[in-house]
Amino acid sequence: MTFRSRLMAEKINIDVIIIGAGLTGLTAAWYLVKQGLDVVVLEKDNRTGGVIQTFSEDGFVYEAGPNTGVLSHPEAAELFEDLAGRCRLEIANPDAKRRLIWKSGRWHALPGGLISAVKTPLFTAGDKIRILGEPFRRKGNDPFETVSGLVKRRLGRSYLDYAVDPFISGIYAGDPDRLVTRYALPKLYALEQNYGSFIRGAVRKKIDPGDERMKKATREVFSAEGGLASLTDDLAEGVGAGRIFLNSKDLTTVISRKGRFAVKGSINGNPLELTAPYVISTVDSAVLPSLFPFLDRDDLSSVTNLEYAGVTQVILGFKNWKGPELNAFGGLVPSVEKRDILGVLFTSSFLKNRAPEGGALLSVFMGGYRHPGLLELNDDKTKSLVYKEIQEMFGIKDPDPDILRIFRYKRAIPQYTASSKERLEAIERLEGRYRGLVLGGNIRDGIGMADRIRQARTIAGEVVENIRGRQKE
Ligand SMILES: Cc1cc2nc3c(=O)[nH]c(=O)nc-3n(C[C@H](O)[C@H](O)[C@H](O)COP(=O)(O)OP(=O)(O)OC[C@H]3O[C@@H](n4cnc5c(N)ncnc54)[C@H](O)[C@@H]3O)c2cc1C
Incomplete structure (x- = not known):
């Protein structure tokens, strides 16, 4: 009998339930499993990775979500070291590190x-x-x-x-x-x-x-060889497919006797119920009221009022690039220039094997906090805006890419504004009231991938310490 069927049939006790199989949830689960704990990850979608998703198509390798991170915390470099033999860290080509800024009709290097x-x-x-x-x-x-x-x-x-x-x-x-x-x-x-x-x-x-450890925190830009999904795929494999419950829907938590958490929901129409002394949430703030209906409404509203910026990412793949040499990381467009895009990454210039020889892969970003309306445009309108900008900014008469893909995220990036103090205090109060409850994810501790890895590892460390402490009590 597999761990999963035993779990469902016998309602055996587990140590930790994690909600969400994105980078945060998978990293936390991976470190917890490494410590020998019984962990289950509940994910609403039919795949792992969260916003991280890599596609390989017609000689191009492109990302639907984040393209790169910065090794700004030692934990990010250490995760790749810990995964040694599995997914491989890729550092962006240093010859293409120039950042271009658009000003008065042309690009200038920062x-x-x-x-x-x-x-x-x-x-x-x-x-x-x-x-x-x-x-x-x-x-x-x-x-x-x-x-x-x-x-x-x-x-x-x-x-x-x-x-x-x-x-x-x-x-x-x-x-x-x-x-x-x-x-x-x-x-x-x-x-x-x-x-x-x-x-x-x-x-x-x-x-x-x-010290030596802090030196691992650098400004280097990273991805994973073959795309970021190889990082989340390897984490998922390390956690074990039997411990990751995809298609977990309508999750809600009740507090059972002895202060344990019972997470209920359904998978493919079948009821799901798991109980554990620890539950770690890594989801969007809007999900928290239904996931934890017992939490104080006032405190919760300080968390759910977190605002998010929406982003549209448009991938353009050219098998035969006829534009200017792209020996830079990418170009960013200041808001005072009043253009329709936020910036362009020259992905194939700084990451290996992202486009066929002689070709180019670009990622164009639009929308953001200041232009939410651009996320509402249909594919045709999005495409023509992007083409117009690419024509003007790269002097290409007829862009005509070999592949064009559009990905929209209405709640892509949380905005840490002045309401953050109240939100962080509310999270602390809510966690303080329920031992074993962890409200993680990018509602706190940073939005970048390195931040997510650091938070996940910190949470995993604290949970292990608490469980060992409880065992001694
Ligand atoms: C378009 C885009 C571009 C980005 N670019 C960069 C970048 O260049 N560099 C960088 O460092 N970072 C970037 N980021 C941010 C970075 O990708 C994220 O911070 C990180 O990947 C988030 O991981 P996570 O696990 O915290 O959240 P997510 O990836 O959102 O994972 C949360 C998971 O929870 C699941 N879930 C949600 N609700 C429920 C529910 N009710 N029940 C069960 N499961 C649920 C979701 O399906 C998802 O799988 C970008 C993000 C986006 C969207």
Whole structure:
């Protein structure tokens, strides 16, 4: 009898139930299983990976969701080390690391050194001089200062418009006037708070990068060889198919006697009921009221009012690329330029085997917090907007790609705005009231893949420690 059929037939006790088989849920499950715990992952869809989904088609390998992450926490590099022999980390080609910014009808490289910083037309002469004073400017004392406020105060308006705003579009698909630095960019916030200045902080960190483990946290851009789904597929395989219940629908939780959690629902029309002392949620905030109906409504509303930015990703694959050389990571479009796209990744320039020889794979992003209406466009309208932008930005008369795929995410990226303080406090109160309840996922602790991996591993570590502690009690 398999673990799964025993579980269903005999209602055996398990240690942990995880809701959601995206990167967070699978990473947490993988580390818990490695520690010998009995874990079940409940997933509503018929596949694992969540927003991570890789397709191979006609010589192209493309992503429907995220394309790359940054190894910003040691846990991300360590996950690939721990998975050794399975999926392989791929670091983006360093020869294609230039970031281009669209200004006044053409692309300009974001400066990477002093001379290019002096010469670039992206920033005003006044701001270039002003930046020399950055190390001596007083540090801010408003914990709710927006990203715009912080950047204007320390660097100047043109740095906000032509460096930080497009960067925020690329990461958050968000609005720097609304995102609060402390929650949205905690490392940047800490740089100012701890060192008094971005420049002084960056120099100090270069001189003292921390211990060997902290050195694994870098700014390198990563994917996995063959696409990001090979990471989530390998995690799923490590967890074991028998422990991942796909097509788990209408999940809801009740608290059973002795404070255990009973998660109920159905799979393919058959009733499902599992009981465990730990339940870890990794889902969108909107799912929480039905998943945990016993939670305090007021606290929960501080979590469910989290706003999300929608994103449309358009994949363009050219077998025979006739445009300009794409030896860069991609191009970002500042909102002041008032264009219809947020940016373009030149995916085949920095990742291996993404397009046939002589071809190119581009990922175009549209929508975001500021242009939700663009997500409502039908395929034809989306396509013609993208073609128009590609024609103008790359000088291609008739784009005519060999493949064109459109993926829409209405709730792609949570926006860590001023409401974050209340949300995080509410999560802490809710978890505090129910021992064994973990409200994880990207409702807290960061939106990037490295953030997700770090959170999952932290949660897994805490659960293991608590279970071992309970066993000793
Ligand atoms: C278009 C897009 C582009 C992105 N680009 C980048 C990038 O370039 N770099 C980067 O680092 N990050 C990027 N991200 C963010 C990154 O992909 C995510 O933070 C990460 O993959 C989220 O993983 P997760 O497991 O927390 O959530 P998800 O992947 O959303 O997984 C949650 C899972 O829970 C399941 N679920 C939901 N409700 C229920 C329910 N009621 N019952 C059971 N299961 C349920 C879902 O089906 C899903 O499988 C991007 C995200 C999107 C959408």
